[in-house]
Amino acid sequence: MNEIASPPKQKRTSVGDIVDYLYREITSLRLLPGTRISETDVAERFGVSRQPVRDAFRRLETMDLILVRPKKATEVKKFSxxxxxxxxxxxxxxxxxxxxxxxxxxxxxxxxxxxxxxxxxxxxxxxxxxxxxxxxxxxxxxxxxxxxxxxxxxxxxxxxxxxxxxxxxxxxxxxxxxxxxxxxxxxxxxxxxxxxxxxxxxxxxxxxxxxxxxxxxxxxxxxxxxxxxxx
Amino acid sequence: MNEIASPPKQKRTSVGDIVDYLYREITSLRLLPGTRISETDVAERFGVSRQPVRDAFRRLETMDLILVRPKKATEVKKFSxxxxxxxxxxxxxxxxxxxxxxxxxxxxxxxxxxxxxxxxxxxxxxxxxxxxxxxxxxxxxxxxxxxxxxxxxxxxxxxxxxxxxxxxxxxxxxxxxxxxxxxxxxxxxxxxxxxxxxxxxxxxxxxxxxxxxxxxxxxxxxxxxxxxxxx
DNA sequence: GGATACAAACTTGGATACAAGTATTGACTG
DNA sequence: CAGTCAATACTTGTATCCAAGTTTGTATCC
Structure with missing residues (x-):
């Protein structure tokens, strides 16, 4: 269910990094529309806690790139x-x-x-x-x-x-x-x-x-x- | 330092509520540009933890309404x-x-x-x-x-x-x-x-x-x- | 065999504790 | 009296734990 590619090696992890990374992944279509992404999953891959990932998701959400469905799942937004x-x-x-x-x-x-x-x-x-x-x-x-x-x-x-x-x-x-x-x-x-x-x-x-x-x-x-x- | 008015009474607090409230406060100019607002302060006034406030701040940030300066302070964005x-x-x-x-x-x-x-x-x-x-x-x-x-x-x-x-x-x-x-x-x-x-x-x-x-x-x-x- | 109900595993939402950095303020020294 | 330095009080960033809801799988009963 997770076709998310591992992030490139980088020591300094931060909200900005996660946003940039996911932004590139989504806009380059390496993450296809409808792909489900999980906070914990991304957090693990980046070696950080869920918190910064949450922040990143909020920003990507306002960019209309992901769709957060409370208690259900978060997925790459489809085209409208x-x-x-x-x-x-x-x-x-x-x-x-x-x-x-x-x-x-x-x-x-x-x-x-x-x-x-x-x-x-x-x-x-x-x-x-x-x-x-x-x-x-x-x-x-x-x-x-x-x-x-x-x-x-x-x-x-x-x-x-x-x-x-x-x-x-x-x-x-x-x-x-x-x-x-x-x-x-x-x-x-x-x-x-x-x-x-x-x-x-x-x-x-x-x-x-x-x-x-x-x-x-x-x-x-x-x-x-x-x-x-x-x- | 905090001229933030108390929020209206409401039981169901949520990120959306906080965003809406701060949005109105800022756009109506009851919160003047340059006014410093604190996550903990808003959280206390709403009776919630810092978490939903943070989420709200992220959204207001992408709306260009507030300016978050890491480790320093968050303030209502000035006009540019x-x-x-x-x-x-x-x-x-x-x-x-x-x-x-x-x-x-x-x-x-x-x-x-x-x-x-x-x-x-x-x-x-x-x-x-x-x-x-x-x-x-x-x-x-x-x-x-x-x-x-x-x-x-x-x-x-x-x-x-x-x-x-x-x-x-x-x-x-x-x-x-x-x-x-x-x-x-x-x-x-x-x-x-x-x-x-x-x-x-x-x-x-x-x-x-x-x-x-x-x-x-x-x-x-x-x-x-x-x-x-x-x- | 099929349908239903229950339980377990997933998801995000929220709360709390701790870490790290900055500004301010006070005391101390020249 | 002025300047500098350190401590303290503030800020946001991060980690972890718990709560609530949805989905899914499985077992049981008809």
Whole structure:
């Protein structure tokens, strides 16, 4: 019943460590949705008492990563269609605003930043470096927020993205999608550089919509990991 | 050192109760930013052990309402200029999206809903019922999200609004502002009913910008409650 | 053979005792 | 009188024990 991998060796155990560890395990999908985890079990594996584990669970609970059912069990939270919709909406809203701001404030330096990032994405495509591409994708969206002078926007995008990333790891690799994603980025960059906010938003929304297909596919193929009750 | 008011009488004490109680105390500003609160103190006042209080603290911590400094003390979190900016940005982005959606989908029923809400706001103004107006203001924004078919948008707005509401209670009462706020609402409603998304967003952003002046004033008058380090 | 009831083993919730670190306050010394 | 150092009183962090509830397995009875 416990597919929990042993934690890496570390002397300094603390609530933060446990949270970080479980966070990585869950978001990386090494702990699948629905997996039951026990306070005593985690405590033993970390060589600490239940107390710090309890604290860690509380924090993970507010992150919507685990579901604590009193007196019953604690398990990795399943995906919720409604939560995904909400996350997508927030991300779309924030990204749209960031794109508008970026279109307003983009200057020479910003244009160069975008072009450079896209150039490296082409390079990653040529080398079939999916991992590198993921990082560049990350940096591209960060650059947009920087150019738009809304650094907190990227923080929000990151948080929302993390929720969906867990889901997307169930789908097929990004490698096949790289070409069209780069094309999206180019359309976005061009609109920003042309100071055309509406076009930038339109391109950005097209970019986001690609996620919808992926999620829809996963929802069918991995229905077991979805919570039909929602929540 | 402890200005914590005694909790209301209640037999069934639980983590949720403590969270709710402290949440109200903090957001209502009965517990001022910087006030030190102790686990043992709260535990005694509730007649429980430190354990449930700790759990409650963890949850309030992730809500950004308290700041736990290990081995030192726990205090009500001060206001952070950066957090306020971030909250404002998120709220603006989400509200803009909701306004666009509402402008798309508004029908007869939606128009009536908006008009009815505004009519009641006029009534609250005539009666100088600030408390009732606050609730109607709340309902107005909820109606927009309903019409736009983005119920989760209102959840986000609520969360972000709560953060700023705590701050705004330091400022002058809303009573003086009611007329201009109603005028804003009318402009927003008219734009939505005319299916003019751009105008709705513009009016909505004007509405939000009124908050900026209020916050700026508070920041000067109540600098003691602001965290100069930010974070 | 099937259903029901009881018991044992699991889970988290809560209480208490102890450990570790910080700040404050007091005394002592220059 | 001022400065420094140490002790004490505070804080949260951790460990352990007990309580309460759910599930599950097993034995017994029909």
């Amino acid at each position: 269609a409604r939560a995904i919709e909400k996350s997508r909406f927030v991300r779309a809203a924030v990204e749209a605003s960031a794109l508008r701001e970026a279109s307003k404030y983009c200057d020479k330096a910003g244009s160069y930043q975008l072009d450079a990032c896209i150039a490296m994405q082409h390079k990653a495509l040529a080398e079939m470096d999916a991992r590198g591409f993921a990082k560049l994708d990350y940096e591209f969206h960060e650059a947009i927020c920087d150019i738009g002078r809304v650094p907190y926007a990227f923080e929000v995008i990151q948080v929302e993205k993390a929720k969906v990333d867990r889901l997307c790891m169930l789908g097929l690799s990004k490698e096949q999608r790289m070409p069209e994603l780069i094309a999206d980025h180019e359309a976005i960059a061009n609109a920003i550089k042309a100071h055309d906010g509406d076009a930038a938003v339109a391109a950005g929304m097209r970019h986001l919509s690609r996620l919808d297909e992926t999620i829809a596919a996963i929802r069918i193929s991995s229905a077991a990991y979805f919570d039909e009750n929602d929540g | 200029a950066r957090a306020i900016e971030k909250s404002r940005f998120v709220r603006a982005a989400v509200e803009a999206s909701a306004l666009r959606e509402a402008s798309k989908y508004c029908d007869k029923a939606g128009s009536y809903q908006l008009d009815a809400c505004i009519a009641m706001q006029h009534k609250a103004l005539a009666e100088m019922d600030a408390r009732g107006f606050a609730k109607l203001d709340y309902e107005f924004h909820e109606a927009i999200c309903d019409i736009g078919r983005v119920p989760y948008a209102f959840e986000v707005i609520q969360v972000e609004k709560a953060k700023v509401d705590r701050l705004c209670m330091l400022g002058l009462s809303k009573e003086q502002r009611m007329p201009e706020l109603i005028a804003d609402h009318e402009a927003i409603a008219n734009a939505i009913k005319a299916h003019d998304g751009d105008a709705a967003v513009a009016a909505g952003m004007r509405h939000l910008s009124r908050l900026d002046e209020t916050i700026a004033a508070i920041r000067i008058s109540s600098a003691a409650y602001f965290d100069e380090n930010d974070g």
